[in-house]
Amino acid sequence: MAYTRLDNTAIIKNTNYSQNNFNLGSNINISKKLKSEITASYNNYYRRNSPDLGQDFGWSTFTTYNMSRDYKPIEFDIYKKDDGSKADLAGLSAIGAYPYQNNYNNHLFWHLMEQNQFMTRNQLLSTVKLTAELTPWFNLTGRASIVNANTTVESRYTPVDVAGLQGQYGIETVKNQDMNLEGFGIFHKDELFGGNFSGSLMLGASSLKSRMYGNSAWNSGEKDATYGQSSIYPWIIPNKYYLANTSYNGLFSLPVETWANYNINSVYGIMDLSYKNYLFLQVTGRNDWSSTLPIQNASYFYPSTSLSFVFTDAIQGLKNSNWLNYGKLKLSYAGSANGTDPYLAYYTYSPFVISNYLNAQAPSTFGGVPVRSYKASLPPADALKPQRNTSQEIGLELGFLQNRLGLEFTYYATKSRDQILSSSLAGSSGATSVTFNTGELSNKGFEFIIRATPVRTQDFNWNIVVNGAHNKNKVIALADGIDVYPLQDLWGNNGVRMYVKAGEDYGTIYGYDYTYKNGQKIVAPIYDKTDPTKVVGSRYVTTPDLVPIGNAMPKLTGGISNSFRYKRVSLSFLTDFRIGGQIYSADYAASMANGTAPETLLERDGGGLSYTYPDGSTANHGIVFDGVYADGTPNKDVVHYLYKYAGQYGAWSGVPMPRSNAIFNNSWGKLRELTLTYSVPGKILEGTGFIQGLDVSLIGRNLFTYSRPCLIG
Amino acid sequence: MNSWIYPITQQGVVAGSNSYNFDGARGSLWTTYYQALANYRLIQSRIETSATPANMNNLYAMLKTLIAYKTFKTTNNFGNIPYSKAGYAPINGAVAYNVPYDKQEDIYSSLLTDLKWAVDNFSTDATQYSPGSYDTFLKGDIAKWIKFANSLRLYVAITMYNKNSSLAGTHIAEALSKPLLTDGEDIGLWPTAITGLEFQWRQWSFTQDCNLRMGSTMWNLFSDNNDTDGSGIFDIRAKIFFETNGANNWVAIPQNQATITETGSPYNIANRDVNWSNKGNSNYSAFNFYFVKDVKYIPELILTAAQVYFLKAEAYNRGLGVTANQATAKAAYDAGVTASLTMWKKIAFNTPSWVVNKPAQEALTAVELNQVLTNTKVAYNTGDASSSLLKIYAQTWIDQYRQPYDAWTLLRRTGGKTPMSSIGTGNYTGKYGTLYKFKYPDEEQSFNNANWKTETDGSDVTNKKIWIQP
Structure with a gap:
């Protein structure tokens, strides 16, 4: 039995969560032949407001991107009037508008503090397993498991008026139930066919029923609401949060119900055969019936097979090798298939x-x-088919020098076909997106693990494990008429996008970029709109369409774990690393554009060239863009520093800007964990009479990150 | 859009900055249109494959008319657009995902063909399929459908006349010989006529970062002087369209000022509901509060009777498809001014939430009409066709107070003959004067890239003239 309680106080204002967790596990031998295993866990989770991670009009966005570093949020003292109603920040201001960002975020403080959402989830997971050893070579197992979860989200928006009638209340409940019934029998026999073979065969069937039902309703009494819903029908009872509290005849907005139910029935078999303990063969087969597919395609079969060969046991000459203790070669082929989301x-x-x-x-x-x-x-043009995957793998495991040096290497290639994918369409086609069932993707890569024990003595032990992986993800085919498969985008086409075309690898980052003449960036002057001879600014000329400006895929990812033990003291650490791959840093671009990055201070602090403002005043606020005009002559225009920052990094301007200037190398190393342990000697513990062993550890997690933020552009 | 189109047409002024980009709404304009077109294509294919397509002619005529209006509006916003092959993805699948762009001149010509077909095929014959109560727009009034389609045809033809006078002339002549919308037949979405219709976004469109104020360009056409007590006002529409500032004075913002010092929040509905006069110390006259607040009576106008009278007046003034006749032009013009004054007064009088400065009666009085028609800024001079033409444009432009996108089309196709301020012209040219079209939405560049490139040459700019512009 176990009980865990977790309380979290968040860094982000007005959010927190807590969790209670009970676990129970028991094994009962009912009779000599019948064993039962029962596990159950109950989780209770409560959350006050989900943390805002940078949404529009959010507190994090506001403070991180929109406001200067010395901003003091005095609004927290005034957003609510003494009588409890909402203050009109625009009306309180002398200029008749909330001063920051043109009246944006005028309602942010009230929203952050007074419009709260409480989530509670109660989840029960339980499994009952019965195993019967019917004969020495056959046993039968039945397993039933159920996951039942009830989630309630309650929204309470404080009334904005003194009377307490213009509030909002919402309630949403979601009920999830997954029930899985499974039965399988295992035949197993050693020393088959004269002794050299062993084998087992498992045959089973399972049935999964997944049910989801949710309903939500909203009762708004708030007029002209910025968040939630507006309604011209105020509540009738002040400050009471319930659905029927409305002056409208009935619910102004009707409750919404959602369902997501599906069933998967399966039969399967797994056969294992081994020969002399050095050759192992496994063959499996499984047939599923999924309710998410149309009836004619609902049934699908997929097999797999793998073969391992421990050659150090098989080949005479290697049996007593001094340097090679263990060697295994593994080949496998696996198929898998699945349906999709319900109701497609x-x-x-x-x-x-x-x-x-x-x-x-x-x-x-x-x-x-x-x-x-x-x-x-x-939807897809034809009846949905199951999505299929096949993977081929070859692996080698080696142990050298009394297993003080070990090596595992795996190369894999997987192919996924008939994938159900969705891609965007241009609106002019008449649709915004299309789901298709013809996607074909491939994944190829390798993984390795090297284990070494450089020192192994009575008092001192040193172990080190290095693991690494490389993967290449490729789109082989999409669908007729679909050229690109969109992955990510930021700020639309004038920002950065990630998409992949058929035949291409994943990872390319696209954006507008600089154009060049004789290796120099091309600069174009910006003229005064009323006086086309007067240069008022400069801009870099961008490419006519989006071009590749970076690639996000790493060359290698992995980790190193290392431990030293000296007598009773051990010290170990765990690191992660990533080599290669790039990111576009929107944070960097935004801070450059908004003038919150330290390097933007240069000209603002008077370190620029002499610049004359339209009113005739001068300051050292000028810069000259590095580059040449389209005709190749050097740019000499002194312009305001604004063009260098807002004009080269900004978002949402509607003007194409070069984006390679915020592409960074994404290689890093992290110290994930550092542990110092002392094992208390048994002699000391003997005195207690009941403690058998005691380790005292000091653990630090996520202690250190190393990266070299190298700007590519 | 309000914060850009009004200052472009000079029907209003934006005090402060335009927080949104000029074409920030382009994505939703685009999708709304193409989703309608796709639904139209779907019905079109059902009609064509039905057992007796001829029995669907009346319904087809309705559909052609509605989609013609939407297409006309969309091509005027964007210029060349995908049209003849657009909207087919739900029916034809992959071959219709990437759509080539049509030239605006081809689109106009196709609209005229469709509208002529519609006018000729509307029918009350008993064999015709009837949409019954599903015709929420004109309630099965086929005579009115014919007038609407025919008037729209006149509108489309006159808009393109300068570019293809022979094709336009034929259609103008024929349209003028058939029924047109007349007094009281103001086509639009009238919430009182369509159960449950509310314009929920209207308040947002005025209150969200859109500090619209009355500009001097329109004020000058309503008042003989700048007296702040409003004593110079000769046109009742001044007091319907606009209102006094925070100090209860009539003050227009001089059009096209570089910097405008304005305070106050005249569109704060909560404050103004409590106290109409609480405009938060605004210095300048704002758009009438009730056009901001009301979502349940004031219509979204599509084609007003006044607009049609003015089109007819222009045809006779300039001799488009018909022989020029200043007397006929004047009669149509006067009828247009009358229809406009009547409609706006009626709207103000009948809007239930309109309380302060509500007209005392619904009907336009002879005095109110004559004050306008006899004012030298308005009166049609049959002896001076060219100055009278400008008055036709000016009165159309006033009537289109709540159809600024139509005023923008008028401005562009006439090469700027709508009312323009003579002050701050440099500022106007710099900021608004060269905004001719919206850019295409990002999705076109991303997912219809080859066709987008063919159309834009990789540089989609807002100062590219559309075909109807001189």
């Missing part, structure tokens, strides 16, 4: 007609009559 198998119409509704939910009637439209996300 058949086409449905969209009940919503107006896309830009603001209050309440999307209307499904117009002018009093029910309406339907086609769905902008197109």
Whole structure:
């Protein structure tokens, strides 16, 4: 039995969570032949507001990106009036608007502190397993497991008015239940066929029923709400949070229900055969029936096989080798297949007609009559097929010098076909995205582990393990008419995008970039709009379309773990590393554009060239863009530093900007864990009478990161 | 969009900065149109494959008319757009994912063909399929459908006349010989006529970072002088469209000022509901609060009777497809001014939430009409066709107070003959004067890249003239 309690006080304002966890496990031998195993755990999780990780209008975004470093949030003292109602920050201000960012974030403080969301989840997981040893060569196992979770999210938005009637209340409950019933029998026999063979055969069947039901309802009494929903029907009872608390006749916005149910039934078999303890063969086969696929394609079979050969035991000459103690070669082929999310198998119409509704939910009637439209996300053109994967693997395991040096190496190649993927379409096609069932992807790579014990003596022991991996992910085929598969994008086309085309490897980062003439960046002057002879700024000329500016894929990832033991003291550490690959740092770009990065101070502090402002005043705020005009002559225009920063790094300007200037190398090393342990000698413990062993450890986690932030652009 | 189109057309001024990019709404304009087009393509294919397509002609005529209006609006926003092969992905699959762009001139010509077909095929015949109560727009009033389609045809043809006068002339002549929208037939989405319709985004469109104020360009067409007590006002629409500042004075912002010092929050609905006069010390006259607040009565206009009268006036003034006739032009022009004054007064009078400065009665009085028609800024001079043409444009531009995108089209196709301030022209040219079109949405560049490149040559700019512009 175990009980764990976790309390978390968050760094981000007005958020926290806590967790209670009970575990129970028991094994009972019912009779000589029948054993049972019962495990159960109960988790209770509570969260006050999910931390805002940088959403628009969020506190983190506001303080990190939008405000200067010396900003003092005096708003926390004034966002709420003494009578408990919401203060109008725009109205309180002398200029009639919340001063930062043109009245943006005017409601942020009230939202952050007074519009709270509480989540509770109670989850019960339990498994009962019965095993019967019917004969020495056959046993039968039945297992039933159930996961039951109930989640409630309650939203309480404090009324904004003195009367306490303009508040919002929402309640959402989600019920999840996954039930898995499984039965299998295992036949096993050593010394088959005259003694050199052993074997076992497992045959089984399972049935998974997954059920999800959720409902949510919202009662808004708040007029002109910025967050949640607006409603012109205030509550009737002040400050009471319940759904029927509305002056509207019925619920202004109807409750929403969601379902996601599916079943998977399976039969499977696993056969193991070994010969003389050095040749091992495993063959498996499995057939699934998934309710998520149309009936004609719902059944699918997939086999796998693997063969291992311990050649150091098989080949006479290697048996007593001094240097090679162990050698194994492994070959395997595995197939797998799966269905998809529920309810994708058949086409449905969209009940919503107006896309830009603001209050309440999307209307499904117009002018009093029910309406339907086609769905902008197109389903696959043909009946869904199962998604299939095949993987081939070859591995080698070697042990040298009394196993003081070990090496494991695996090369794998997997191919996934009939993948159900979704790609965006240009709106002019009439649809915004399409799901297709023809995606083909491949993964190839290798993994290695080297274990070594350089020193092994009575008092001193040194162990070191190095592991590493390299993987290449490639898109082989998409679908007819689909050229690109979008992965990520930031700030639209004027920012950076990641996408991959058929035949390409994953990882390329695209964006506009600088253009060059004779190796020099091309600069274009920006002229005064009313006086086309007067240069007011400069900009770098960008490429006409997005071009590759970086690649996110690492060359190698891995870790080193090392331990020293001297008598009763041991010291160990664990590191991670990543070599190669790049990132686009939006933080860096934003801080350069917004003037919050230290290097932007140079000209602001008067370290620039002499610059004359339109009103005639001068300051050392000027810069000259490094580069040449389109005709190859050097740029000599002295312009305001704004063009260097906001004009070269900014987001959302609607102007293409070179993006390679915020691409960084993403190679790093991390010290994940450092542990110092002292094992208390048995002699000392004897005195206690009941402690058999005691280790005292000092553990530090995530202590150190090494990276060389190297700007590529 | 409000914060850009109004200062571009000079129908209003934005005090402060435009927080949003000029074409920030381009993505939603684009998807809304193409999703409608895709639904249209779907019905089109059902009609064409139905047992008796001819029985669907009346319904087809309705659909062609509606999609023609939407296409007209979209091509005027973007210039060349994917059209003839667009919207087919839900029906035709992969071959329709990447769509080539059509030239605006081809789109206009196709719209005229469709609208002519619609006008000729509307029918009340009993064999025709009837959408019944699903015609929420014109409620099965086929005569009105014909007038709407025919008036739209006139609008499209006149808009392109300078570019292809022979094609436009034929359609103008025929449209003028068929029924057109007349007094009281102001086509739009009227919430009172469509059950449950509310314009929920209207308040947002005025309150979210859009500090619109009355500009001197429109004020000068409403008032004979700048007296802040409003004593110079001769057009009742001044007091319907706009209101006094925080000190209850009539003060327009001189159009096209580089920097404007403005305070106050005249669009703060919560404050103004409590006390209409609480405008937070705004220095300048704002758009009438009720156009911001009301979401349940004031319509979103599509094609007003006044607009159609002004189109007719222009055709006779300039002799487009018909022989020029200043007397006919004047009669149509006067009818247009009358229809506009009548409609706006009626809207103000009938909007239930309109309380302060509500007109005392619904009907336009003879005095109110004559004050406008006889003012030298308005009166049509049959002896001076060219100055009268500018008045036709000016009155169309005023009537389009809540259709700024139509005023923008008028501005562009006439090469800037809509009312323009003579002050701050440099500022205007610098900031607004060369905004001719929206850029295409990012998705076109990303997912229709080859066609996008063919159309834009890799440089999609807002100062590229669209075909209808001189």
